[in-house]
Amino acid sequence: MHTTLTDSAEEAARILNAGQVVAFPTETVYGLGASIQRPEAIRQLFEAKGRPGDNPLIVHIYSIEQLPEVATEINPAAKKLIERFFPGPLTLVLKKSPQVPFSVTAGLETVGVRCPANPVAREFLRQCNSPVAAPSANLSGRPSATSWETVYEDLGGKISCILKGEASTIGLESTIVDCSGSEPILLRAGAITLEQLQAVLPVISTRTTHKSGEAPKSPGLKYPHYAPKASLQLCESGETITAQPSSAYIGLSPAPEGVVKAMVCGNLEAYGRELFSFFRLCDTERIRLIYCELPANQGLGRAIRDRLMRAAGKA
Numbered sequence: 259m260h261t262t263l264t265d266s267a268e269e270a271a272r273i274l275n276a277g278q279v280v281a282f283p284t285e286t287v288y289g290l291g292a293s294i295q296r297p298e299a300i301r302q303l304f305e306a307k308g309r310p311g312d313n314p315l316i317v318h319i320y321s322i323e324q325l326p327e328v329a330t331e332i333n334p335a336a337k338k339l340i341e342r343f344f345p346g347p348l349t350l351v352l353k354k355s356p357q358v359p360f361s362v363t364a365g366l367e368t369v370g371v372r373c374p375a376n377p378v379a380r381e382f383l384r385q386c387n388s389p390v391a392a393p394s395a396n397l398s399g400r401p402s403a404t405s406w407e408t409v410y411e412d413l414g415g416k417i418s419c420i421l422k423g424e425a426s427t428i429g430l431e432s433t434i435v436d437c438s439g440s441e442p443i444l445l446r447a448g449a450i451t452l453e454q455l456q457a458v459l460p461v462i463s464t465r466t467t468h469k470s471g472e473a474p475k476s477p478g479l480k481y482p483h484y485a486p487k488a489s490l491q492l493c494e495s496g497e498t499i500t501a502q503p504s505s506a507y508i509g510l511s512p513a514p515e516g517v518v519k520a521m522v523c524g525n526l527e528a529y530g531r532e533l534f535s536f537f538r539l540c541d542t543e544r545i546r547l548i549y550c551e552l553p554a555n556q557g558l559g560r561a562i563r564d565r566l567m568r569a570a571g572k573a
């Protein structure tokens with residue numbers, strides 16, 4: 259399949275409206291979009307990514323006005339989060355509207371809804387005739403794509419179009435909060451931090467694991483994620499590292515001696531933005547082991563730790 263590369267949101271939306279799969283930029287990571295009204299496009303999207311059919315997709319809207327097309331029964335907790343954090347790097351799990359097909363929600367009665375802040379994403383979504391279902395635009399299990407070039411690396415020849423935008427400014431997937439029940443639950447940490455959520459909703463809980471036998475709250479969390487080909491070694495800051503051959507380092511502290519590649523990040527925002535692109539760079543350079551410094555478990559550090567633990571197969 260030929261993959262059209264374009265920087266025209268209008269052209270990309272035209273291709274999506276014709277029932278094709280289109281990748282587009284957002285401030286978190288690139289998304290792989292299909293119209294929620296096109297079952298064949300949704301099927302092709304799962305196929306292109308190699309995504310298990312029981313892992314639901316987030317539905318993207320261009321403004322809060324479009325929310326009624328996607329979700330119903332918006333409770334006061336959800337209203338507060340929407341008011342404070344939409345548009346932005348937050349996904350809310352809400353009761354789905356009948357217009358959202360079960361192929362998008364993987365059979366669930368709930369739907370993840372996000373309104374990205376990236377202007378190119380919003381212009382694209384505004385030109386689409388319907389809300390757009392979109393997982394991250396990477397092959398299933400690989401690190402999420404934070405640039406159009408890395409989308410192409412994974413999905414070139416498998417999808418109809420890539421809308422080229424800037425590299426994602428956050429670099430980590432959205433925070434997910436389940437607002438479909440009586441109490442809000444943080445399902446995935448992201449750039450909207452737990453502390454920011456608590457300032458709006460003091461009652462939010464952080465149950466991310468499921469009791470055995472119970473349906474997982476966020477089905478995607480049970481699959482392996484974000485893994486580079488290299489093995490990862492997670493380190494605490496200040497830990498002494500004796501670098502192995504063909505190893506690399508990413509973190510906030512100075513790099514250990516002897517690594518062949520290092521990314522020393524000035525702050526947590528830079529760490530989040532660089533993490534997945536660094537994993538991919540290490541893959542192209544055939545790095546065998548990556549030392550990753552674990553930041554403190556607060557603020558954006560919580561999201562970075564979560565991705566590192568998953569990538570290392572420890573969560």
Ligand code: TXA
Nearest residue numbers: 286289314368369370393394431432475476477478479
């Ligand atoms: O930042 C993001 O969220 C990016 C951009 C493209 O918006 N999207 C993204 O999608 O990360 P994906 O598919 O890679 O991750 C979505 C996660 C999965 O773990 C999925 O199981 C969960 O959201 N999810 C989707 N719908 C859900 C629902 N109704 N209930 C619980 N979890 C849901």
Ligand code: MG
Nearest residue numbers: 393394402431
């Ligand atoms: Mg993903």
